[in-house]
Amino acid sequence: MAGIIANYVFAYGFTTDISNPRYFEGSTIDSDMTKVKIKKRYRKFLNEVGWFCYDTTPDEQSKSFVFGERILAVEDESFWYMDKNPDHSGFYNIQDDIFDAKLKHSDFIDKEAQINKTKASFLLFMNDKIQDNSF
């Protein structure tokens, strides 16, 4: 059974879902999230927001994805080492660490947002990723 790593993710992007044929193959809004296939060229931009819960039916699973670039993520090893280890403090200055972060793909993300008739922004979400996911 795959393990789950919980992490809070700060990203620049926009939300989409598995019914979007631009990014997903063979999926519909009713699909089982575990069977969703992300098109190869977009894989690095899609951060799953839904949860692969073992006890829920496909209908109960979230089917959302954030299309975007990760700025930082607080993973399950990031405890409160505030002053001991500033790299894993878990306490962030939103302006400096997120809004002013250098983005590599903002133009591409903005363009994709426009195609999807939305706007990219700075987002926070909790992502539970399956360690041995098959995307």
Added chain:
Amino acid sequence: MGIESSILIGYGFRIPESDYKSLLRKDPEDDDYYIEDGHYTHELFDEESTFVYGKILYSTEARVYFWNGNREVVDLKKVLKIHPMQKKKIDRMAEKCKAKAIYFAAATIY
């Protein structure tokens, strides 16, 4: 068994323990905490008694494995809204403590 986690977003600063105790009054409901006027939140963030003085603008928590909490995606700029008077008050307190208030995100997963 599972992973519990929480994240807070707010406007404030890490208040030194000495200032925390001298500038604020004890919470009548909990001896371990100090409060001011109810508009501000002081959170114990770690095992070393680190406190943040400020206003919490957004918070969420989750418990993975048996999770039934919040899955929303939050637009950060939309949650960073604080009343100018509250901001001023926090800034004044920061000044007293020789600190600078910021918009912060504080997350823990344990």
